[in-house]
Amino acid sequence: MIQRVLKQAKETLKDLNKNKWHYLYTGILIQLIFGVAGSFILRRIFGFVLLMTGQDNLNNTNIIQILLNPMGFISLIVYLILLVVLLFLEYQVFCLMILGASNQKKIAWKKLFHPTHLKLNKQNIFNGLYFLVYVILGIPIANLGLSTTLTNELYIPDFITGEWSKSPTSAVLLFVGGLTLIYLAFRFLFVVPLFTLTDLNFPQIYKRSWQMTKGKLIEFFLSFTLIEFVLLLILLPVFLLSIVLALILDNDGSNLFLESLLLTLINGCIFATNLFVKIGIFHLLIQNMQSFSNNLPLQNVQKKRKFASLTLLFMVFASFYLGETYQLATLEYNPKIEIVGHRGYVAKAVENSVEGLRAAKKMKANYVELDLLYTKDHQFVVMHDNDLKRLAGVDKKVSDLPANKVIGLKIKQDGHTSKIVSMKDYLKIAKQLQMHLILELKPTGNEDSSYVIRFVNELKKSGMENQVKIMSLDLPTILAIEKLDPDLDTGYVIPIQFGKLPNEPVDFYAIEDFSYRPQLAEEVHQMNKKLFVWTINSPDKIRYYLQTPIDGLITDELKTTNQTKNELRHDKSYIDRLLDLIQPLQ
Incomplete structure (x- = not known):
């Protein structure tokens, strides 16, 4: 097995070196076509969806309403x-x-969008769902290089995995579920090359991929890891x-301007490394395939257009340079951000406990966030879970x-006790400590x-x-409080949201990291909210986040934040900002 891994990795790296400029040029085209044009089209269609349903956004509260609208x-x-x-087109x-490249041919771009090559005449909506399932299965191993331009930012929100990991039972289920997804993702590694390069339909593709990966998961994993390791070794001295x-x-x-040039070069090298890792993985997979369709949109290589290629590379480089210059010039620490201890300071005490409140005060948090539940006899207690099993047993x-x-x-x-x-x-x-609070109401129905x-x-x-500030996931509850006493500082908690934020009569929004986008802060401030x-x-x-225009950061890690x-x-130097702007490897 080791010999096969080394042989395949050697052939892949040799091909990457031989065709590096062709791959880089085409990779940039892919980024422009799918990352820019594709994203633009999808955003416009998403906006049309919201327009047709009379909504400003899609979130956890209105998804059913949108789906029920014809x-x-x-x-x-x-x-x-x-x-x-x-x-599919990107893959x-x-x-x-x-x-x-292996057969001295190139992509026939004009034929690429022909229905025959899109396989629309052989597929149906259920096969499209098969493909979406494949994309979802690929989320756990996306960091190996199998994500697409449109799915680079796709991941399981931290608030879901974070809450699940707090209970031993759910943590085990989360771990087992994650391993299962990773296993299935590896068993279906060949779905994309089989679909794009053969005449098989999706049920046949899934079956063939299952057969081709039988007993070879470790081999493929080692091959992927070796290629990525070698490419990182090349990147490191450049960096x-x-x-x-x-x-x-x-x-x-x-x-x-010098630091901007440096940042552009570094991020360009990282982009190239990410690109070559992805190409290397697909190259390995294609090496293991034995037959291909006779009807692929490929054509003989004609005279290379070096001038056009160099012009594109220069334009892309210049555009990125200007963008990096702007980011370096405008990136600044925001000292006005208020730091909020999430349920107190859980590193030193049980969540939502008095001890956690005191610990957060010692860490100089601006606010402590706590959760409030309603008992059977109409009293409010400080607790997050309605079910007492996790913390109280x-x-x-x-x-x-x-x-x-x-x-x-x-x-x-976590070794702490309280009541x-x-x-x-x-x-x-809290009043004795002069500690400001954010009260989250959690109605149970x-x-x-x-x-x-x-x-x-x-409260009064x-x-x-x-x-104090008051917030809740339940919008009617917050609106009722705002109506009862407009002087109270109220906020709406939004876990998942796409599109513009709703302009509700509240004073602030608390949005989950997964849904944050830089323009949201500007939108909120234009509403005169936080x-x-x-x-x-x-x-x-x-x-x-400490270098963004947000107003508050809610965290468990008060020490790290300080x-x-x-x-x-x-x-304050540009070199310091540069280090913050270096893009991560994907």
Whole structure:
């Protein structure tokens, strides 16, 4: 097996070196066609879907309404069909490019969009669903290089995996589910080359891929890893040399144009590495195929158009250089961002505990976010899960119990212990600590008509109404609070959202990291509202968001956030900004 791995990797790397300029040129074309033009078309169709359904966006609350609208449903089907076609075309271009280079041929672009080569005459909507299933299965191994231009940003939102990992049972299920997806993704590795280069239909393709990968998963994994490792070894000295040259030519990092050139070169090398990793993987797969369709859109290589190729490369380089210059010039640490301890400071205490509140105060958080549930006898307690099993070990629900059966219950988490407290007691301690709070109301559906009034009255009794913000996933609840007392600072929590944010009569939005886009902050500020993002825990993301125009960052990692803030206060040179703008390997 080792000999086969080395032989295949050697042949692949040899081909990458031989056809590197052809692959780079075509890869840039793919990026422009599918990353720019394809994304533009999809955004316009998505906008048409929203227009037809009278919505400003698609989120977790209105998806059913959009699907039940006949025009919305039809428009979404059109959107999905186009998405499938674009994804297929991108994969097809990669496979044809590699196969053509091996046979001294090139892609016949004019024939590429012919229905025969799109296989639209042989496929149906169910086969399109087969293809979407393949794309979804590929999410866990996308970092190996199998993602497309349109799916580079596709991943499972952190708030889903994060919450699941907090319970031992669900964490095991998440782990097993992830391994299963990875296993299936490897068993269906040949779906794309078989579909694009043979005349098989999808059921036959899945069956053939299953047969071709039988007993070879380790071999393929080692081959992929070896190719990626070699390409990274090539990238590393280029990266280090670029940094050294920058330090020599601009040791104080103050030359914007030189640092922009350096950043463009580094990100260009990273783009090329990502591209060659993807091509290398497809090359390995195609090597293992024995037969191909006789009706592929390939043609004999004609005279090379070096001038056109060089012109395209220069234009792309110049465009990226201008873009990198703008980013370097405008990237700045935002000292106005308010840091919010998510459920207190969970590194030092149980979530939503008084100890977590005190720990967050010591870490100098601007706010502490906490969750409020409603008991059977109409009292508010500080707790995230309605089910007491995870933290208290009690197989009962908060909403089914009176307050005296919930308050005082012992809770455990990551070696820490505490007790469930009432909203009243928590606010009293927060007031003593002079700690500002963000109260998240979590209605379970069992609340009575006095729910909102009781909450507002309880808040005002505490004297903390001017030191807290109030938010909820449940928009009607927040709107009712806003109507009852417009002076209260209210916010709407949005876990998943595509399109523009709704202009609701609230004071701020709390959006999950998965749905954040740079233009959202500008949209929110134009509404004269604020934008908080949750839950940001990785060092890279904390560093990224601290240099954005958001108003608040909700995190479990208060220590890391403080350290990053201190670093950014002193990192003012262009070389410091450059290091933050280097694109990750995918």
